[in-house]
Amino acid sequence: MPRSCTYPSFLFMTTEKKEKDWFRLKRYPHVGLPLEPSDRVWIEKYVTNKTKISKHAFSPFIHRKTETRKFRKEICHDGTRSNLRKPSNKERELFYANHIDTNIYGYYSQLISTEYEKKLLSEGISDCVTAYRRLKLNPDQENSRNKCNIDFANEIFSYIKSSTESELIAITFDIKGFFDNLNHKKLKKYWRYVMDANPDLPEDHYNVYRNITKFSYVEENQLFNTCKTKILVERHPNMIKSVPVKRKIHLRNKRAVAYCDKDEIENIRNSGLIKANKYFYDFANKKVLGLRDKGIPQGSPISATLANLYLIDFDKFANEYLTNFGGIYRRYSDDMVAICKAEHEKDVIDFFTKKIKEYCLEIQTSKTQVFKFIYSEKDKRYFCFEKNENTKKLQTNTNFEYLGFQFDGRYTLLKNSSVAGYYRKMKKSFARGHFHTFHNNTNTKGELFKSRLYKRFTHVGSERRRVYTRDKNHKDRFVLSHKYDWGNYLTYATLSANIISDNKILGQLKRHWNKFHKLVKAVVP
Structure with a gap:
């Protein structure tokens, strides 16, 4: 649910968390x-x-x-x-x-x-x-x-x-x-x-x-x-x-x-x-x-x-x-x-x-x-x-x-190849997004969906939380589901920095915000 949305608290219900077991519901074809x-x-x-x-x-x-x-x-x-x-x-x-x-x-x-x-x-x-x-x-x-x-x-x-x-x-x-x-x-x-x-x-x-x-x-x-x-x-x-x-x-x-x-x-x-x-x-x-x-x-x-x-x-x-x-x-x-x-x-x-x-x-x-x-x-x-x-x-x-x-x-750090992979995916996602902004036939042609990129590659989307879904029996209510928004790579980096003593992990990613906006300026007209 978007953070900007505001709903009365009585519209939201919490379901009891279930312990994982053998029963699996997968949606792959x-x-x-x-x-x-x-x-x-x-x-x-x-x-x-x-x-x-x-x-x-x-x-x-x-x-x-x-x-x-x-x-x-x-x-x-x-x-x-x-x-x-x-x-x-x-x-x-x-x-x-x-x-x-x-x-x-x-x-x-x-x-x-x-x-x-x-x-x-x-x-x-x-x-x-x-x-x-x-x-x-x-x-x-x-x-x-x-x-x-x-x-x-x-x-x-x-x-x-x-x-x-x-x-x-x-x-x-x-x-x-x-x-x-x-x-x-x-x-x-x-x-x-x-x-x-x-x-x-x-x-x-x-x-x-x-x-x-x-x-x-x-x-x-x-x-x-x-x-x-x-x-x-x-x-x-x-x-x-x-x-x-x-x-x-x-x-x-x-x-x-x-x-x-x-x-x-x-x-x-x-x-x-x-x-x-x-x-x-x-x-x-x-x-x-x-x-x-x-x-x-x-x-x-x-x-x-x-x-x-x-x-x-x-x-x-x-x-x-x-x-x-x-x-x-x-x-x-x-x-x-x-x-x-x-x-x-x-x-x-x-x-x-x-x-x-x-x-x-x-x-x-x-x-x-x-x-x-x-x-x-x-x-x-x-x-x-x-x-x-x-x-x-x-x-x-x-x-x-x-x-x-x-x-x-x-001192402990993330593997260099891991950090490089994060930045490589960031750059590739911008390139893909830039391509699709000019190759679709919808009303949003020429517009880059930046919110999706912010969530995937910056601290904006790094909060780990359970997801609200609409209640099937009451369409005007939302239920706190068992599904999780697990965050992004920065979530993992922050967790690592909190667990491991004597680390320099966050310093490896301190420039992610500048690199992200450099890519934004490069692709947004």
């Missing part, structure tokens, strides 16, 4: 219409019925590729890093389940997570695994917020600053193709371990396991091209209409809710759009090489939970190993960090490199970084140096990067 809140009753009866889930026929995923632009420093012939950054694109393979399957995955993810948390506590490694978990900042307080990457990064930086060692080593590891290389047999083994299922998984769990490892999918572009003449859109609440959509980029503006009805899945199957992920293929020679024995789809509600439980044994061994050296171990999905004394550097690298292979995974050595922190008695602080693994020399003017932040031994 798929095969079949999305679910409504009223569907929860029958959905809950269905997903909690073990007999039905053991026989459930899962629908194909929709597959989409996303690209993220990266700028990485090149490695020179002598092993040093160049000051020039080479642009590259990072591809991610994402898979989206249909709306019923999403809730099945969500429910079983919750079942597994409950037992997984118990195992972490019994193994004494609850602090080691930080991603994809709801961890209260203050467990004793009922209304405590959950921890996020800011808290996890701050924990590591605080550990280094509070150390009494004259020298410390921080080593970051990255697991190569994490989700794509999870071995199916080992996944089943640890699934059984977490659920205390012997000698095998229950039939309902086994059906979920079988589908997540031997899934089928449809390419999003091919599905759109097949259905684009009759996309299902929501004109008004409870009013669905079939309309043609020329380009996939227009789906959101057209309020598309489904590519087609679920009854048309057979037509999609008969048209050859559905691809099986069950086998390894030699596409060049058109041969089947054998059953696929690794990989799960990234993007489903259960994938992150399974990726965590897959490494429960590794996490235990890694934590014991570092603890014996007086260090600490943390893992955030496929990003691992080990902090130890300088004399244990080689042993730790060898341990991680060899141990991870026992789980059919591999460390991406090109991304392994070693940072040395040397304490200065004169300055009463640590200084950070990156160790070049080729030359074995310590490089100055480099900071320890972890979970979106950089740390120099005392």
Whole structure:
């Protein structure tokens, strides 16, 4: 609701905040219409019925590729890093389940997570695994917020600053193709371990396991091209209409809710759009090489939970190993960090490199970084140096990067690439807005919608708040919904500055207002 609007207070109602659970209402277009809140009753009866889930026929995923632009420093012939950054694109393979399957995955993810948390506590490694978990900042307080990457990064930086060692080593590891290389047999083994299922998984769990490892999918572009003449859109609440959509980029503006009805899945199957992920293929020679024995789809509600439980044994061994050296171990999905004394550097690298292979995974050595922190008695602080693994020399003017932040031994900042990405998006949004102001045929031609840009890129839109929506039963009233306006990048920066001690984060963005208005003057006639 716009801040400038004023309404009598009796027009606004507050609804009780609900705890998040497995039930998910998503509006992305798929095969079949999305679910409504009223569907929860029958959905809950269905997903909690073990007999039905053991026989459930899962629908194909929709597959989409996303690209993220990266700028990485090149490695020179002598092993040093160049000051020039080479642009590259990072591809991610994402898979989206249909709306019923999403809730099945969500429910079983919750079942597994409950037992997984118990195992972490019994193994004494609850602090080691930080991603994809709801961890209260203050467990004793009922209304405590959950921890996020800011808290996890701050924990590591605080550990280094509070150390009494004259020298410390921080080593970051990255697991190569994490989700794509999870071995199916080992996944089943640890699934059984977490659920205390012997000698095998229950039939309902086994059906979920079988589908997540031997899934089928449809390419999003091919599905759109097949259905684009009759996309299902929501004109008004409870009013669905079939309309043609020329380009996939227009789906959101057209309020598309489904590519087609679920009854048309057979037509999609008969048209050859559905691809099986069950086998390894030699596409060049058109041969089947054998059953696929690794990989799960990234993007489903259960994938992150399974990726965590897959490494429960590794996490235990890694934590014991570092603890014996007086260090600490943390893992955030496929990003691992080990902090130890300088004399244990080689042993730790060898341990991680060899141990991870026992789980059919591999460390991406090109991304392994070693940072040395040397304490200065004169300055009463640590200084950070990156160790070049080729030359074995310590490089100055480099900071320890972890979970979106950089740390120099005392002060914490946002990663330079993160700040650069914020300004790049700002500039790109102005360019796009400027283009559309002169290429539309409405009454607003030549007018730039500045309020939208202010909200996205300045402190004007940085306030995080719950959103009011119009009450369906009383059109003259508004209800405080469970939806949030999460703010913008400055919201995240401000939160980071408030959580992390000894930081210079806000100083990195102090010129955002001037840069914003410089762009305004450049594009507004």
